[in-house]
Amino acid sequence: xxxxxxxxxxxxxxxxxxxxxxxxxxxxxxxxxxxxxxxxxxxxxxxxxxxxxxxxxxxxxxxxxxxxxxxxxxxxxxxxxxxxxxxxxxxxxxxxxxxxxxxxxxxxxxxxxxxxxxxxxxxxxxxxxxxxxxxxxxxxxxxxxxxxxxxxxxxxxxxxxxxxxxxxxxxxxxxxxxxxxxxxxxxxxxxxxxxxxxxxxxxxxxxxxxxxxxxxxxxxxxxxxxxxxxxxxxxxxxxxxxxxxxxxxxxxxxxxxxxxxxxxxxxxxxxxxxxxxxxxxxxxxxxxxxxxxxxxxxxxxxxxxxxxxxxxxxxxxxxxxxxxxxxxxxxxxxxxxxxxxxxxxxxxxxxxxxxxxxxxxxxxxxxxxxxxxxxxxxxxxxxxxxxxxxxxxxxxxxxxxxxxxxxxxxxxxxxxxxxxxxxxxxxxxxxxxxxxxxxxxxxxxxxxxxxxxxxxxxxxxxxxxxxxx
RNA sequence: GGCGGUAUAGCCAAGUGGUAAGGCAGAGGUCUGCAAAACCUUUAUCGUCGGUUCGAAUCCGAUUACCGCCUCCA
Numbered sequence: 001x002x003x004x005x006x007x008x009x010x011x012x013x014x015x016x017x018x019x020x021x022x023x024x025x026x027x028x029x030x031x032x033x034x035x036x037x038x039x040x041x042x043x044x045x046x047x048x049x050x051x052x053x054x055x056x057x058x059x060x061x062x063x064x065x066x067x068x069x070x071x072x073x074x075x076x077x078x079x080x081x082x083x084x085x086x087x088x089x090x091x092x093x094x095x096x097x098x099x100x101x102x103x104x105x106x107x108x109x110x111x112x113x114x115x116x117x118x119x120x121x122x123x124x125x126x127x128x129x130x131x132x133x134x135x136x137x138x139x140x141x142x143x144x145x146x147x148x149x150x151x152x153x154x155x156x157x158x159x160x161x162x163x164x165x166x167x168x169x170x171x172x173x174x175x176x177x178x179x180x181x182x183x184x185x186x187x188x189x190x191x192x193x194x195x196x197x198x199x200x201x202x203x204x205x206x207x208x209x210x211x212x213x214x215x216x217x218x219x220x221x222x223x224x225x226x227x228x229x230x231x232x233x234x235x236x237x238x239x240x241x242x243x244x245x246x247x248x249x250x251x252x253x254x255x256x257x258x259x260x261x262x263x264x265x266x267x268x269x270x271x272x273x274x275x276x277x278x279x280x281x282x283x284x285x286x287x288x289x290x291x292x293x294x295x296x297x298x299x300x301x302x303x304x305x306x307x308x309x310x311x312x313x314x315x316x317x318x319x320x321x322x323x324x325x326x327x328x329x330x331x332x333x334x335x336x337x338x339x340x341x342x343x344x345x346x347x348x349x350x351x352x353x354x355x356x357x358x359x360x361x362x363x364x365x366x367x368x369x370x371x372x373x374x375x376x377x378x379x380x381x382x383x384x385x386x387x388x389x390x391x392x393x394x395x396x397x398x399x400x401x402x403x404x405x406x407x408x409x410x411x412x413x414x415x416x417x418x419x420x421x422x423x424x425x426x427x428x429x430x431x432x433x434x435x436x437x438x439x440x441x442x443x444x445x446x447x448x449x450x451x452x453x454x455x456x457x458x459x460x461x462x463x464x465x466x467x468x469x
Numbered sequence: 470g471g472c473g474g475u476a477u478a479g480c481c482a483a484g485u486g487g488u489a490a491g492g493c494a495g496a497g498g499u500c501u502g503c504a505a506a507a508c509c510u511u512u513a514u515c516g517u518c519g520g521u522u523c524g525a526a527u528c529c530g531a532u533u534a535c536c537g538c539c540u541c542c543a
Contacts, residue, residue, distance in 0.1 A: 230543030
């Protein structure tokens with residue numbers, strides 16, 4: 001039985017979707033004014049892994065994730081790059097797609113953009129004004145937070161104890177337009193020259209939170225199963241989304257709220273963020289780190305835990321992944337001489353490991369325990385592959401299960417078909433030399449190939465080779 | 470000031486009452502002509518103090534350190 005940690009209740013709850021076998025989830029996507037950094041990637045990976053596990057369990061997942069394509073930062077970026085806001089957005093949406101594809105994130109069912117939903121946003125705001133939850137003020141529209149009785153429940157905040165300005169990001173001019181400092185903007189009047197849309201309140205653009213409410217309800221309905229995002233979005237972003245949406249629909253917005261932990265960096269263990277400037281972009285890092293290693297590194301840590309981004313940890317991940325690939329290759333190699341049939345005892349062990357894997361992942365997507373089962377399976381496979389006689393059915397079963405499990409983490413194990421006449425000729429020559437106990441020549445050939453990055457491995461089934469990583 | 474999170478071996482990291490999963494790195498071994506890969510063995514009393522209990526990493530209280538959010542942020 002799948003349990004998820006629900007931020008709303010701060011405990012693990014049994015997951016039950018609204019419609020059987022379907023999961024509707026909305027995950028807050030990036031503001032597209034820059035390349036995504038590793039922290040953004042973590043969020044994308046966390047929820048992609050969750051999505052993949054639902055799919056592994058047989059659910060159909062409707063996965064909606066937005067692009068925030070207009071806000072202060074885009075306007076600033078457009079100015080700096082001397083291009084328009086939509087051009088900035090297009091450029092970095094394209095980059096986002098390239099980067100997330102590199103780390104094997106499944107494309108979302110829909111990637112709606114804020115600017116493509118302006119009429120819906122305006123209609124949504126109108127309803128909030130009609131219901132008394134919002135008010136216009138000098139061309140801006142604000143949400144009357146105190147009016148929503150559950151305000152603060154997601155993040156356990158008491159309205160009266162919120163310290164205004166604690167984050168040092170408040171705008172004094174904006175405060176003056178609000179009835180109450182905790183109110184937040186639904187619509188912002190355009191400054192001269194700024195990109196804007198016509199509205200009943202004059203030219204302007206949407207506030208940050210409203211787009212998610214609008215697009216989530218538009219594409220997935222008033223009540224969704226899962227709403228996800230980074231922990232930093234818990235307050236105020238998600239709090240505000242709840243306030244807006246529930247005020248409008250009168251329905252519960254999301255049954256389960258899931259929040260992923262941060263990527264921290266450096267000795268201080270600080271959160272990686274664009275504003276701190278301590279970030280590494282995916283665009284850059286995958287030039288030197290294999291994308292699947294980055295993916296493996298992040299996907300195999302439980303999504304709520306912080307991840308410390310260091311070279312050493314990345315190197316560990318690379319070793320771990322290699323171990324799985326080796327096992328996969330070891331098994332594939334034996335497929336050639338395997339005989340028809342199955343080994344019932346081993347098959348049973350595989351099924352047990354699979355069941356353990358499901359148990360682990362059912363516990364709030366406990367990837368560490370999940371991957372531990374994958375290692376168990378790899379070990380079982382390695383041991384089995386050393387048998388003199390192996391059964392084809394069993395080998396295939398282990399291979400399939402390995403692949404299915406790592407697929408949840410967004411990893412695809414590859415078994416390269418190696419073909420090289422020159423190398424094979426040398427291997428043959430070496431075999432002959434060994435037969436004649438000419439070990440000097442034999443070792444010479446191996447050294448020669450090693451210099452070319454080719455590793456030879458002698459097995460009872462013959463000599464095989466691979467490229468050094 | 471309010472709210473929340475984390476603290477387990479050299480490193481990463483499981484583990485919510487019964488005597489510390491797993492991986493990496495290290496050491497020893499098996500296999501090998503030698504290797505490689507694999508496999509086997511081996512490495513901790515759980516931030517600190519106190520309490521509850523037959524028994525606690527796990528519950529309670531206190532304390533320390535670090536991190537995050539409080540309307541920029543995944």
